[in-house]
Amino acid sequence: MEAALRIAQAGFHAVLVEKEPELGGTLRDLHSSFPRWENPRELIDHRVGLLTKSRRVTIRTQTAVTSSARQKKGFRVSLKSLRNENEDELDVDAVVLTTGFELMDVSVYGEYGYGIYPGVMTSLEFEGQLKKWAQSTREIAADAPRGVALIQCVGSRDRSKGNPYCSKICCMYTAKQAGLVKDLFPDTRVYVFYMDYRASGKEYEEFVRQVIEEKHVRYIRGRPAKVLPEDGRLLVRAEDTLMGIPVEVAVDMVILASAIVPRPGTRLLAGMFGARTDEYGFIESELHEPVRSADRVFFAGGCGFAIETTGALNQGASAAAGVIALFNEDR
């Protein structure tokens, strides 16, 4: 969205092709954001407002790219409406790929019981639960879980069953989710099981410290090894590595901060435009060109690697700058 907006503001025309019925991607699923506890809905509404008003932006929701053919200075892109199966073609001079990310399928971690115990869910699923609680008009105190455990690095920093890389944003959003639970249900015990907490950004460290020191979320250093059922609750077993002793907590919900992976469609889409992807399916940039993947092909956001909202906005603007510079050259 950011890229389309900047390109339009610079005087050129942008066509926003979106698979879903609404714009916004994963941001729509979020209830809150770090480090300022803002509502992402406001950001989306603001941008969508500007985009719909702009005469230089065409929004094509529920539309997918089926194929593309490279032309002299651009592409002929074939589109298909997911609503009525109509097909049409578009001639464009540049492309910006922003297909975003999804979470890894963590059912391979049998030891955490995802898909086996109902109280175990991914961070994104939990975000939906937080939304439900916050937006509920009735008295939700009865719903309060007595204990919630959030486990970081599920599928990240894992050479054995998952991905070796760090998914960058989970330490921050886990702190956010943990803090939100305490705000909703102050008597609930909230535990975060971490190996590190990576808070490298403006106001990030203070954010996490606030969650620990003021909201009283208990941080335990140790990657849990087991989630076991006990008396209708869930037992999370780990080592407190700081003491070197095994510990366990009984909770009602276990939230898995699952690894961030590119959507499977990204690789296909990249291939259609001659863009390269890495071994995980993230789009690869060219040498010294962090948001360009191929000639006249740019990218931004989660499809390149795990990133937070501000970073995605910046990359979008950067991709737009690349397009604008290209178009100025063409003239």
Place this chain on the structure above:
Amino acid sequence: MGPDFHTTIRLERLESPLKRELKDLFGIDVDTCLECGKCSGGCSNGHVFDYTPRKIVQLVKLGAEETLMKMDALWICLSCQLCLDRCPSGIDIPRILDYLRGKARMKRIPARRPAIGLFHELMIEQIRKTGRVSEVGLMLRFKAATGEYMKDAGIGVKLFLKGKLNPFSPSVKNVEEVRRLYDSASKRTKT
């Protein structure tokens, strides 16, 4: 490490009244601990401690009061204050240990190393009696109590000859006040 822990600890069943006490009495908030280990890294006696300063803070978080009062580190800490000086969060570990030492005395939990406990007893007794510590007297009594008469005897003679030891140490003028202080304090804490 830790004789109390031979089963998995159930964290949600643990409360830490000690954590509360430290916050209320001294303003020490162990939640600000960044777990960096700078305290342990600089600890003068850390290589001898059974629990290093970082672990001591973690034990406070776990509410393991008994472990803390029985540990060796409690009485062999030198109070050099380096841990406090280095801590990025300014957690007053020496004060935590002071507090625990007092608690341990109240509960009559002896120091791991009997000689240390004895030394402290004798010193406190001397102050009570005379209002000050006479090194020679203290030394003599300590040696007598531990039975190590000849240890350090050579140094003692040298010091005496150099005029650095006064075997006859007068009491403080108002020693009665000192004694009354002791008695009222011990009545309050029942030591």
Place this chain on the structure above:
Amino acid sequence: MSRQRVVNPEEKFPTVPGTVFLFRSCTGSLEYPGTENAVKETLASLGIQALMDPDQTCCSGYLLTCSAHKPEVSLAITARNLSLVEKKDLDTYTFCNGCYGYLSELSHIMMHNPAYLQMANDLIARWGYRYEGKTRIYHVQEMWYRLRETIGEKVVRPLSGLKVGVHYGCHYLAKQYGILDDGGYPTFHEEIVEILGATPVFYKERQLCCGYAVGRGFTHREETVQPHLFKKLTSARDAGVELITTVCPGCNVALDREQPHLGKRYGADLKIPVIDLSQLIALAMGVPPQKLGFEANTIPLDVVLKKLGL
């Protein structure tokens, strides 16, 4: 690497062998001869002939973990045992997780370190043995799962109403690749238990190690093994388990023989019989209990057998 962790049983056994080499387990054949018999009976009714060799020695796992000798000795012992199997041109089937673990690991070491293979072969060449790494190592539990449907068809005595708690043991699922189920949450034994007509119970400490650990039961019995077993067995008892199955005679010894001692030490009331999965399968397939050697069990099978009408 992580993708090849779990394999389909059909992938592992594209064809079912007609003859296999059955590797004798010291603990198995000596402590629970009924288990060895049950394995043979089950293989027979599945149309598989089991050959053994009286010249086969202990896999040497115990000695290795108790540091009784240098690892090189175990490598040579493994090479010698497996060369016996290779003489018969068969694959090696064990019925003990311990043997399985040691044979797999030690043969893997030799196959990936030519120096070690050379050293082992040099040692055993003196008596005319030679190991080439041709024989593949399997555990009979894999074959039971591969032929579970056939087993289902042959059940004549469904174990209805019997609440069975499964114990997988550690050394099979601990392998990083080529195993039949996810070590994080395995269910393939429970599937077999259901096929036999019994009811599997997912008790809390289902996946906990037995604690015996090929030798720790001797060296660290009171300090670590007993508290550990107590945790596991009380978890099973509290979940209503009537019978525990194992696929390792070592685990069987731990879970079975320690119960009276735990009773004495902790005052706990523990009377859960523990048998091998093969014995359970044989029982359901109609093999008479007399042939399954339950006399060797410390915790008697009376209550269970009575419940099954035997």
